[in-house]
Amino acid sequence: MRLSLSILAVFLSVLTFSAEASYLEKEPSKLYEEANVIVIGRVADRFSHWEDNLIVTKISVAVEKKFKGNPSGLLIIEQPGGVVDGRGLKVSDTPPLPRGDRALFFLRAHSDGFFTIMGGPQGKISLRAGKAIEWNISEQDLLRRMIKGSTGLADLRYQIEQSSTYQLCIFDLDGDGVEDDSLDWVETSGSYSNGEYHPVDGWYINNNNDDGLTDDQVISAFQDAANAWDSAGACWSFGAYVSISNDPNLTTAVQDYKNTLTFGTANEDAYASTYQWYWSDTLSTAEVDVVFQQSYKFGVPACGFYYYYYQTVDLQNIATHEFGHWLCLDDIYDYTYFRETMFGYAQPGQCKNNTLYTGDTAGVQAIYGICSE
């Protein structure tokens, strides 16, 4: 279904906004060393509001136990995302933080007095029924380890066990911090023609990267990334990009009825973030933007140990993962499925995400249906 701009405007009051990302894996011991503040606490309250182009949520946490730093008894975590007057932002790589949720938090302190969770989802370990869920140890064991500092965490790894090779994205439709429903993405992420779904009004590139990548390099990385999904045997087609611009000031997602890939400020620690704007009542997409984190060094191509050594990130590798988010596939944090493009961690010199794996293909076919090429 193709929506006119006037119809889009009517729906703006229930527009929801979502973001996802790809992260560098951080060992728990490294998180311990880098965090300013580490606490066990319980989410007391949440408040979402607009800040520039984005919706952010302030989450108050009642501190129960301090392991590092000396925060007050009630600290405030800031996260991109939330719902304001029917519009919201979901960051699928960052954990949901509903009221009453109890967890171990690795936090970065900011000069404005707020804290952010480090390493995306890796900086929040859920505590439920005597277990530290994502580390798969008991809470007692966690307490014993935390006393030893970073060395006590050396053999732990963040993992979420899964029964499926792919994850469909799930949205918090009412902004209460609890994820509610997956999007019926088939009807939403684009128009339908020639037996396939396409992104509404196509997609655009803004090349403002600070790594000296030419337009041709950026185009080839993004177009190849899109082509990987177009060749997955699903009834979906990104097709060719519409046009390329070089606006230095386009550094965030902007809800401007254009699907744009640009460079600028993505979510904290993420290589890139995908922002999905949609309406929570009809579950229809308005647009998708992807922002690649300018502070990282990107290369085209940047495959292999040389690039790992020089901390250069393959742009196509990250873009392919982000396009998967666009299609409404979510991150996977089960190491059984580390080969998948939608596996949540990436690293410099890595190019394995350029090629889809079985779960990626099964996922996109499950959403859009199977179409032969």
Ligand SMILES: [Ca+2]
């Ligand atoms: Ca909810």
Ligand SMILES: [Ca+2]
């Ligand atoms: Ca846009």
Ligand SMILES: [Ca+2]
């Ligand atoms: Ca850069």
Ligand SMILES: [Zn+2]
């Ligand atoms: Zn991701």
